[in-house]
Amino acid sequence: MRWTHLAGKEIIDITHARRLGRVADADLVFDPATGQVVELRLAGPPRPFWRGGRRVLVIPWPAIRRIGEDLVLVELPAAGDPEAGARDQGGAH
Secondary structure, three states, rough: HHHHHHHOOEEEOOOOOOOEHHHHHHHHHEOOOOEEEEEEEEEEEEEEOOOOOOEEEEEEEEEEEEEOOEEEEEEOOOOOOOOOOEEEEOOOO
């Protein structure tokens, strides 16, 4: 599949029934040894001003369940916080 076909699709988390963003807004992380996509990274909501930075939502490639005409369905961990897949990053995305 070409990037142009993927870029316009919305990313939906089926575990928490929420929109995460668009593929075009995500960074693709590749394995340098194989050239395969390892994960998608999306900028999450800003953290409180006293903590600085932004959250980055990391979506492992195996979490992608289906790529449809308009949507990419992902299944993120259900444990605890719906942001369980998010990692804190020091600066802006």
